[in-house]
Amino acid sequence: MFQPPAGVSPASVSIDRRTVLRGALFGAGALSAPGLLVACGGGPGGGDTVSFGSNYSDAVPKKALAKVVNGFEKSEKKTVKVNTVDHNTFQENINRYLKGSPDDAFTWFAGFRMQFFAKQGLATDISDVWGDIGGDYAGALKQASTGEDDKQYFVPFYYYPWAVFYRKSLWQERGYEPAKNLDEFVALCKQMRSDGLTPIAFADKDGWPAMGTFDYLNMRINGFDFHMSLMRGEENWQSAAVKEVFTTWRELLPYHQKGANGRTWQEAAQSLDQKKTGMYLLGMFVGQSLPEASGAEDIDFFPFPEINPEHGQDSVEAPIDGFMISAKAKNVDGAKDLLKYLGSAKAQETYLASDPNNVATNKSADTSGYNALQQKAVQLVTGADHISQFLDRDTRPDFASTVMIPALQEFINKPDEVDGLLKSIETQKKNIFTT
Amino acid sequence: MTLPAVNRDPHGDPDRRREGSTQPAPTARPPVARRRGRRMRRFTRRDVGVLGVVVGAALLLDIGLIWGPTVASLGLSFTDWNGIGDLRWHGTENYHDLANEYPPFWRAARNNVLWLAFLGLIATPLGLFFAVLLDKQIRFSRFYQSAFYFPVVLSLAVVGFIAQLVYSRDYGALNAIIGRTDSPTDWLGNPDINIWVVMVAAAWRHVGYVMILYLAGLKAVDPALKEAAVIDGANEAQTFFQVVFPTLRPVNIIVLVITVIEALRAFDIVYAINKGRNGLELLSTLITENIVGEASRIGFGSAIAVILLAISVGFIAVYLSQVFREDGR
Amino acid sequence: MTAAVESRRRRPVRPLRLLLHGFLILVSLGWLAPLLLSVYASLRPYSETAAKGYFSLPDRITLQYYVDAWQQAELPKYYLNTLLITVPAIVLTLFLASFVAFAISRVRVPGSMALLILFTAGNLLPQQVLITPLYALYNLIPLPWWASDSLTLYDTYLGVMLIHVAFQTGFCVFVLANYMRALPEEISEAAIMDGAGVWRQYWQVTLPLCKPALAALATLQFAWMYNDFLWALVLMSSGDKLPITSALNNLRGQFFTDYNLLAAGAVLVALPTVIVFNLLQKQFIAGLTLGSTKG
Structure with a gap:
């Protein structure tokens, strides 16, 4: 502390000045390098390069997608320039990305979230692609790829259904049976509780898992059509129908793990893995966080039980991930070829070979390599009359994130104050859906 | 912030004090300000050119990239823009909606105030306290300094992970240490507690920051001052509060400004934990939620930004009036 | 004088001093505990901490997560990206800020108080207030093809660098203006007598005296710019240009995150700031004396 700081002499100052210059030159050089590379690679609008924005950023999906893209490059003699951005950033940035300088093709989700961008003119109509691949897809999947103007904007890749997951060995040991309706479900919960288990694993620190519970309750109580129309902002949240969803949920809440708002979905999954909880309503990706159970292929699921016999178990929540082409795409033909390829059975088989937590959307994809859980997932979805995409994909993103996430967390904290909560949702819904 | 009036310079001639220094050292005392009268007005054309170009470049950046966008945000807050379609005038409706129909808003405003109070009344004094202890010429001082300072350089991801590690209800260290595994406390999920434990985490970082600033300030205090006070019979506490602390005024101002900035800009800890929801709302996270993410409620989010801006400007005004009063003497 | 002070202060070990050390050791270990705990977690497999909790004895210790x-x-790629943004940004910030501070505190150009207000207040604005218009602005500023793939300032290193400079200049002006105000007037007067112009007064007379403050600011700015993710998030769209903070996100899956792997990554990412601080610790504190040294 007592020495004069080193290097106060003018000489070292002039070194600094050189560093400034070098830094500036270095910076400029780095800026220009990628530009040059692109210029060499065919230039703007070049016919043979397709740029592809991908959010498959963590190791396993990234490698799997690279394999698929490789297959495309070989069979079509085209180059694909993949721009991988981490999942979270990609999603946060999607508006600015599509308005700014997007890639030709990009990864996205089906449902309202796709329609929203199609409606804003940020996506390219790919109905002609569907002319080629349409025969391989079930009607519900085509529906999920169609915009409000009846044109297609999306090619589905895989989906992952939501259901009630449990550990087979625990259930065999205790003699539990899947519940078909609400009464059986409640009886099962009571049985588990008397066996010293917490019946239902539950977490909502991440904000989205509770949406799955809401979706299923609403679709079972009020039906798929009401649910979708509620999601489109066309129903009143203060109606008796919506209120019934929350009062039913309130009755089930004592069987759920306490303190959900402070628990991540992975921590809840761990409790299932450790046989501290009996079952868990989540998407198929739950397998990733069940090291013990998935190692022993000790996972099974049953569809969310029936509540209103009128609707039975006719709807399944199965979010679909897939691809779109941006409105600003430079190489539209190349991008369409790429999407056609990605929609093929072969591409999806290649991808799913390394990802056992999803199911191919192409109905002619070979399912012989599937594990038991995947086989069952295919049955679940193909047997359903309706497929929903998940609350945050079926409604406006602003409504989902700024209204529904806080509202559901609030409900978990104070399940007895439903009226005030629904009033607040309805008021905010009006503000958002009128813009 | 008013400081007790004391004789700031019991030793008179400032130049005598700097004897033996290897370079003309700057001083902490105000007398320089009194010499303001002597302005240098003889500029050559070249001087004016240099000043114009460099200050002009800095101004261009500041106005173009900071103030311009700020004014534009103010304008956007009166529209219902979604980031894609056309701009439509929306009057003051966004402000009405957020005050009356957006439940997280008031919680966020309250949390920001709490945050400021917590940092200002607990973390900042604690940082000063550690600085005083470390200024006592003790061994291993560098180790202690590093230990307190480390949290400052950590990024969002680390802090978020650490919060989970320590506070997680089922698997965290805190519940394990205090032995609450049977009926664990939900540190992060209970909206009545979580803001407090998160502020502790924020203080964990802020203390180190303040400590290092004060340590630097204390190193600069002339030891002769303290000796004089001891000779006058003052005890340690008296010496500190009546002699040392007042000379820290320049540091105090910087610490005050930094504390306010940190409190108003507070963002990353809560964002890393749960994106600032369920009791952890802050104005900055609400803005991010509305503007940055997929939601893209630009008009509405801008209105929240303008509120935060207004509060910031309030503090800026207080700070400036301090500076002016000082300069006016 | 220094030696005299030292000898007067180094008294024989007293019980009070031991108490002080005991207290400091306890508190600083408490301060480090969360960090040590996360390093500890990064050495253990996820399946193990998931089963036993983070606060438990290890079955297996491995560095595998660091390799992964x-x-x-x-x-390495993202370290370089961050370097390309932060190094020029810090140099430019310090240059502009020190010159503006010089103009305000030493030259006292007309309107210097207004300048100080403008810059300082600019730094107090919340980042989020600027984001949307800034994004729109960046898409309007054209750049030649060799400087930008998007042909605009959007999605370029330059763009992110410039906003760092603009945003941080305020704080540096504030600190440096304070610092320079406290420099003795005589040194500039002597330089003026010698016929030095404004540039020479700045570059050869004032700046060398500000070296400690510049070092301190460089350390702080490095930590801030290095850890920033918001500017790049909003102003970039190419994944391979993003800074190091977002590289960590590549360790997160769409749903599942191996937090112990993330902890290992976070430790690796935090290393440069820790190293920079330790290297510059001495200068850092000396520099932050903010207008005073006891020499």
Whole structure:
């Protein structure tokens, strides 16, 4: 502390000045390098390069997608320039990305979230692609790829259904049976509780898992059509129908793990893995966080039980991930070829070979390599009359994130104050859906 | 912030004090300000050119990239823009909606105030306290300094992970240490507690920051001052509060400004934990939620930004009036 | 004088001093505990901490996560990106800020108080207030093809660098203006007598005296710019240009995150700031004396 700081002499100052210059030159050089590379690679609008924005950023999906893209490059003699951005950033940035300088093709989700961008003119109509691949897809999947103007904007890749997951060995040991309706479900919960288990694993620190519970309750109580129309902002949240969803949920809440708002979905999954909880309503990706159970292929699921016999178990929540082409795409033909390829059975088989937590959307994809859980997932979805995409994909993103996430967390904290909560949702819904 | 009036310079001639220094050292005392009268007005054309170009470049950046966008945000807050379609005038409706129909808003405003109070009344004094202890010429001082300072350089991801590690209800260290595994406390999920434990985490970082600033300030205090006070019979506490602390005024101002900035800009800890929801709302996270993410409620989010801006400007005004009063003497 | 002070202060060991050390050791270990705990977690497999909790004895200690994080997150590439943004940004920030501070505190150009207000207040604005218009602005500023793939300032290193400079200049002006105000007037007067112009007064007379403050600011700015993610998030769209903070996100899956792997990555990412601080610790504190040294 007592020495004069080193290097106060003018000489070292002039070194600094050189560093400034070098830094500036270095910076400029780095800026220009990628530009040059692109210029060499065919230039703007070049016919043979397709740029592809991908959010498959963590190791396993990234490698799997690279394999698929490789297959495309070989069979079509085209180059694909993949721009991988981490999942979270990609999603946060999607508006600015599509308005700014997007890639030709990009990864996205089906449902309202796709329609929203199609409606804003940020996506390219790919109905002609569907002319080629349409025969391989079930009607519900085509529906999920169609915009409000009846044109297609999306090619589905895989989906992952939501259901009630449990550990087979625990259930065999205790003699539990899947519940078909609400009464059986409640009886099962009571049985588990008397066996010293917490019946239902539950977490909502991440904000989205509770949406799955809401979706299923609403679709079972009020039906798929009401649910979708509620999601489109066309129903009143203060109606008796919506209120019934929350009062039913309130009755089930004592069987759920306490303190959900402070628990991540992975921590809840761990409790299932450790046989501290009996079952868990989540998407198929739950397998990733069940090291013990998935190692022993000790996972099974049953569809969310029936509540209103009128609707039975006719709807399944199965979010679909897939691809779109941006409105600003430079190489539209190349991008369409790429999407056609990605929609093929072969591409999806290649991808799913390394990802056992999803199911191919192409109905002619070979399912012989599937594990038991995947086989069952295919049955679940193909047997359903309706497929929903998940609350945050079926409604406006602003409504989902700024209204529904806080509202559901609030409900978990104070399940007895439903009226005030629904009033607040309805008021905010009006503000958002009128813009 | 008013400081007790004391004789700031019991030793008179400032130049005598700097004897033996290897370079003309700057001083902490105000007398320089009194010499303001002597302005240098003889500029050559070249001087004016240099000043114009460099200050002009800095101004261009500041106005173009900071103030311009700020004014534009103010304008956007009166529209219902979604980031894609056309701009439509929306009057003051966004402000009405957020005050009356957006439940997280008031919680966020309250949390920001709490945050400021917590940092200002607990973390900042604690940082000063550690600085005083470390200024006592003790061994291993560098180790202690590093230990307190480390949290400052950590990024969002680390802090978020650490919060989970320590506070997680089922698997965290805190519940394990205090032995609450049977009926664990939900540190992060209970909206009545979580803001407090998160502020502790924020203080964990802020203390180190303040400590290092004060340590630097204390190193600069002339030891002769303290000796004089001891000779006058003052005890340690008296010496500190009546002699040392007042000379820290320049540091105090910087610490005050930094504390306010940190409190108003507070963002990353809560964002890393749960994106600032369920009791952890802050104005900055609400803005991010509305503007940055997929939601893209630009008009509405801008209105929240303008509120935060207004509060910031309030503090800026207080700070400036301090500076002016000082300069006016 | 220094030696005299030292000898007067080094008294024989007293019980009070031991108490002080005891207290400081306890508190600083408490301060480090969360960090040590996360390093500890990064050495253990996820399946183990998931089953036993983080606060438990290890079955297995491995550095595998560090290897994985280094490769999976492609850290070297992102370290370079961050370097390309932060180094020029820090140099430019310090240059502009020190000159403006010089103009305000030493030259006292007309309107210097207004300048100080403008810059300082600019730094107090919340980042989020600027984001949307800034994004729109960046898409309007054209750049030649060799400087930008998007042909605009959007999605370029330059763009992110410039906003760092603009945003941080305020704080540096504030600190440096304070610092320079406290420099003795005589040194500039002597220079003026010698016929030095404004540039020479700045570059050869004032700046060398500000070296400690510049070092301190460089350390602080490095930590801030290095850890920033918001500017790049909003102003970039190419994944391979993003800074190191976002590389960590590559270790997160769409749903599942191996937090112990993330911890290992976070430790690796935090290293440069820790190293920079330790290297510059001495200068850092000396520099932050903010207008005073006891020499």
